Amino acid sequence: MAAATPAYGRRVSTRFVVQLHDATTLHYDLRIQAGEVLRSWAVPKGPSLDPGVRRLAVPVDDHSLEAGDFEGVHEGQRRGSGAVIIWDEGPVDVLRDEPGHLAFTAHGGKLSGGFALTRTGQRRWILVKARDEQARPGSDITTERPESVRSGRTWRELAGGQAGASS
Numbered sequence: 001m002a003a004a005t006p007a008y009g010r011r012v013s014t015r016f017v018v019q020l021h022d023a024t025t026l027h028y029d030l031r032i033q034a035g036e037v038l039r040s041w042a043v044p045k046g047p048s049l050d051p052g053v054r055r056l057a058v059p060v061d062d063h064s065l066e067a068g069d070f071e072g073v074h075e076g077q078r079r080g081s082g083a084v085i086i087w088d089e090g091p092v093d094v095l096r097d098e099p100g101h102l103a104f105t106a107h108g109g110k111l112s113g114g115f116a117l118t119r120t121g122q123r124r125w126i127l128v129k130a131r132d133e134q135a136r137p138g139s140d141i142t143t144e145r146p147e148s149v150r151s152g153r154t155w156r157e158l159a160g161g162q163a164g165a166s167s
């Protein structure tokens, strides 16, 4: 039977992935499995473990489960190198799933503990770390840990040799 779609008031254990993607602009794609798809948000600055930091998260189309396993270079991308790394991944417990609000506990290599995604506008959500034992005020996990959790490579290393991405 397929994994249940998260429902209000019911904890659902599923999987999340954060991919760092060098497209028109470098951004992070946060994806949380819901049944047979990955609900997705583009997070320009990436997640933070500092509960005082609010990160813009723009909802984008659901992606296939396979898309969440992709690490490599998208050929023919018009801008950016097209490089994608799996920046973080792991199990996730979705604690609340209501219209415009998602609360979850991540168990990733870099992201752990509670997070909340809250809609604040038409296509504007905010991602924020919960104030819990895994919170790290003042930290910047995206600069501390830029590498893929699967291969250990950075997106620049992955894009090395690809046009315009050797710096």
Ligand code: MN
Binding pocket: 021, 023, 027, 028, 029, 042
């Ligand atoms: Mn993307």
